[in-house]
Each structure stands twice: as C-alpha cells, then as structure tokens.
Amino acid sequence: MAVVGVIGGGQLARMMIPAAVALGIELRVLAEAPDASARLAATVVGDYRDVPTVLDFAQGCDAITFDHEHVPQEVLRALTAAGAAVRPGADALLYAQDKLAMRERLAGLGVPQPDWARVDTADDLAGFLADHGGRAVVKTPRGGYDGKGVRVVDDAHAADDWLAAGPVLVEELVRFERELAQLIARRPSGEAVPWPLVETVQRGGVCAEVIAPAPHSTDAVERAAAEIATTVAHGLGVTGVLAVELFQSTDGRVLVNELAMRPHNSGHVTIEGSTTSQFEQHLRAVLDWPLGSTEPRAPWGVMINVFGSLPDDRIAAALGHQPSAKVHAYGKGPRAGRKAGHVTAIGVDLDDVVYRARAAASHFDD
Numbered sequence: 001m002a003v004v005g006v007i008g009g010g011q012l013a014r015m016m017i018p019a020a021v022a023l024g025i026e027l028r029v030l031a032e033a034p035d036a037s038a039r040l041a042a043t044v045v046g047d048y049r050d051v052p053t054v055l056d057f058a059q060g061c062d063a064i065t066f067d068h069e070h071v072p073q074e075v076l077r078a079l080t081a082a083g084a085a086v087r088p089g090a091d092a093l094l095y096a097q098d099k100l101a102m103r104e105r106l107a108g109l110g111v112p113q114p115d116w117a118r119v120d121t122a123d124d125l126a127g128f129l130a131d132h133g134g135r136a137v138v139k140t141p142r143g144g145y146d147g148k149g150v151r152v153v154d155d156a157h158a159a160d161d162w163l164a165a166g167p168v169l170v171e172e173l174v175r176f177e178r179e180l181a182q183l184i185a186r187r188p189s190g191e192a193v194p195w196p197l198v199e200t201v202q203r204g205g206v207c208a209e210v211i212a213p214a215p216h217s218t219d220a221v222e223r224a225a226a227e228i229a230t231t232v233a234h235g236l237g238v239t240g241v242l243a244v245e246l247f248q249s250t251d252g253r254v255l256v257n258e259l260a261m262r263p264h265n266s267g268h269v270t271i272e273g274s275t276t277s278q279f280e281q282h283l284r285a286v287l288d289w290p291l292g293s294t295e296p297r298a299p300w301g302v303m304i305n306v307f308g309s310l311p312d313d314r315i316a317a318a319l320g321h322q323p324s325a326k327v328h329a330y331g332k333g334p335r336a337g338r339k340a341g342h343v344t345a346i347g348v349d350l351d352d353v354v355y356r357a358r359a360a361a362s363h364f365d366d
Contacts, residue, residue: 001026002287005058007048008067009036011330011339012263012279015271017041019280025287029067030057037330038067051078058084063286065240066262069096070143087188087239087286088261095236096261099169100141106256109235111228113256114247115172121163126156128170138162139169150205174255176247180214181266182225183278185241186233187285195274195294197225200245200266206339209357212269212301215350224254232259241282243267265305265339270294272326272344273301298346302357306341306364309334318343318363325360340364 002025006013009031017040020027030053031042046053054075058064063085076090095102103116115132119125129136138159140149152173153159162168179200186192199214200207214221229244243264245257267278276284276292284291310329318327322345329341341364345357 002063003028003061004283004286005030005061005064006038006041006067007054007057007064007071008032009038009042010067011037011332013038013041013067014330015263015268015328016279016283019277019283023280023283025283028057028061030054035333037332039331049075051075054079055082058082061085063087065282065286066093069093069261073097085286089237089239092236092238093261096259098141099139099258100167102259103169105236106232109231111231111235111256112224112253114174117170118167119159119163119170120167122156122160125153125159125163125170129154129156132172135173137171137173139171141167141169148205174247175250177250178214178248179257180217180221180225180246180248180254181210181264182229182244182246183241183264183267183270184226184229184233184244185278185281185285185291186238187291188239188288190234191291192230192233193281193291193294194226194229195267195270195278196296197222198266198269206305206337207265208305210266210269210303211350211354212273212296212303221248221254228254228256232256240285241267241278268328268342269301269303269344271328273297273346299348300350300353301344301346302350302353303342303344304357304361305339306343306361307337308340308364308366310341310364314363318360321363322356322360325356327360 005028007030009029013029014037027041028043029038029041030044044057048071065087079086095105106113117128135154138151138153181198181200184194196213198210198212201209233242241263243260247255263278263282270277275295315327326344332340343361345353347353
C-alpha cells in the first residue's frame with residue numbers, strides 16, 4: 001500500500017481522505033492540533049517547523065506533500081537530505097512562499113505578469129507610484145493570503161511599517177474585467193494535465209464563488225491561461241496540483257497574480273464537477289502515478305464558500321431545500337470570517353446551477 005504523508009491538518013488534507021481511501025492509499029497527516037480539520041487521518045500532532053518532528057513523521061512515507069506552503073525551507077531541505085520524496089520540493093515551493101522570488105522567476109520564464117518592483121524605501125515606492133498613475137498594490141513577500149499582507153496605496157509612506165521589517169513587493173494596480181484560476185497537475189515524470197479555466201469571484205480579498213468553466217472565455221484566453229500554467233509547472237518543477245491565479249485585464253492581458261502549489265480553493269468544484277478531482281489528482285501526481293482525465297461531468301459547476309460555521313441543522317435544511325447540491329463541512333469550530341465549508345452544484349444550465357448553489361449556501365447566512 002502506498003503511503004502519503006501530508007504536512008498540515010487543514011481542510012485540504014481533510015478532502016484528500018476520500019480520494020486516498022478510493023485509491024487504496026494510506027494517508028498520514030501531521031496536524032497542528034488534535035482538533036484539526038483533518039483529524040480523521042491525523043497520525044501525529046506536532047510542529048511542522050521542528051525538523052526532528054517532521055523527519056520522524058516522514059519515516060515510512062512514499063511521498064511527503066502539503067496542506068499549506070508555510071513549511072520552512074530548512075525543514076524541506078532536511079527532509080530531502082534524509083531521502084524523503086518531497087513533492088513539491090523546496091526549490092519549487094520557494095516561489096509559492098516568497099512573492100518577490102516568484103516575480104523574479106516568472107520574469108525569467110517570460111510569463112506575463114503585472115509591472116512590479118522590489119521596494120526597499122519610501123523613495124522607491126514614490127518612484128513606482130509616479131510611474132504608475134499614483135496608485136499601486138503593495139504586498140508583503142511572505143505570509144500573506146486571503147487579502148492579508150496586501151494594500152492598495154497612493155502614498156509613498158503607506159507601507160513604512162512593512163518596510164521597517166524589510167523589502168516589499170509593489171505591483172501595478174491592474175484594471176481587470178475578472179479574476180480567473182488555471183489549475184494544472186504535474187508528476188515527476190513530466191506528465192502535466194490542466195483542468196478547464198475557472199472564474200473566481202472575490203469579496204473582501206477572499207474567494208466567495210467559483211464558476212467552472214469560466215463563462216464567455218474566448219479560445220485565446222483559454223489557450224493563454226493553459227500555456228501560462230504549463231510553462232510555470234514545468235519551469236518551476238512543480239509536482240502535484242498548481243493553481244495559477246490570474247487577472248483578465250480590461251486591456252486584454254492575461255496576467256499572473258499569485259501561485260499556490262497544492263490543491264486550491266478554486267479547485268473544490270472539481271470534486272463533483274470533474275472526472276478526476278484535484279485531490280485525487282494531487283495524490284496520483286505526488287506518487288508519480290498516471291494522471292486522470294479532467295473532463296467536466298456536467299457543462300457547468302458552481303462552488304460557493306461558506307464562512308463562520310455549518311451547524312448540523314442548517315446542513316440538513318440546505319440538503320432538504322436543494323437535494324442536488326453538495327455540502328462539504330470542514331469540521332472547524334465556529335469563527336466569524338473563517339472558511340467553514342463549501343457548497344457545490346453542477347448541471348446543464350448556468351443560471352439554474354448558480355441559483356441552486358446560492359440557495360443551498362443561503363442556509364448558512366447569519
């Protein structure tokens with residue numbers, strides 16, 4: 001029996017469990033706490049930043065993969081030095097951990113992205129603002145997600161607090177029609193398979209809805225997104241699922257916003273919507289097994305995130321009202337603004353699919 005170790009016990013690890021069971025894979029999870037989302041598969045509770053803990057966890061695993069990208073480089077490299085199959089590896093994960101490194105590497109690959117610069121001082125930021133219409137986006141190189149570590153600024157001193165800790169990334173403020181995500185999976189032997197392009201709807205810097213495939217996309221946009229993801233996957237040596245978050249700008253450009261090297265929120269719709277879900281595909285990829293078909297099971301799929309909590313009575317009400325919708329609860333304690341689960345619907349008519357997904361999700365509105 002193949003054994004896959006997952007570092008991190010969040011909802012992504014949790015959603016790998018059904019795929020692992022179906023494939024006969026033993027899934028082991030290094031969780032941060034006993035009540036972690038993936039506690040059903042948690043074999044170790046410990047600190048993913050501690051080298052001895054992680055090395056001990058990796059014993060007997062055929063591959064080590066991740067629920068998140070925050071494992072320190074020194075831990076990743078210690079795993080590799082000990083002979084573990086770390087997928088994706090430290091050299092690839094660096095570009096999901098450090099946005100400045102990502103921008104530099106993508107520039108070397110010739111991948112389209114917003115104008116950007118490294119900023120070390122307020123004077124540097126003032127120069128960039130002067131060249132870009134007086135407004136820009138500033139990001140912390142590390143640690144930001146779901147809108148955290150991101151600011152829209154129009155003043156050279158608006159990032160002084162971040163600059164006190166080191167350089168930051170500044171990017172042009174892209175005027176975009178919509179945000180897109182292109183997922184692709186790659187295995188060590190080099191096989192890479194993309195899913196259809198999806199549209200993501202953000203609210204407050206957090207993904208709220210995903211529509212698959214992205215409506216009203218031209219062949220040119222779909223080709224551009226797939227080519228970008230393929231170039232990045234091969235160029236960075238990614239193993240597993242790669243999510244490339246994109247802007248479709250008002251002037252016709254398709255630009256890379258950010259990268260994630262793991263199953264991604266924009267791919268949850270693949271659980272019901274694709275022949276092979278992102279979670280099954282990720283496990284197949286990290287074990288270097290042949291990748292599955294990503295053909296849609298229905299013309300349309302819609303995923304809606306649920307925040308706060310998913311009490312049992314509300315889940316029952318949602319299922320009773322919309323029996324064709326699927327509810328996924330992450331087993332997390334209630335907390336305002338926290339991703340607690342998601343709802344998915346698929347079908348042949350987009351308006352109907354959107355209605356059913358939103359109607360089911362409305363049962364969790366506070």
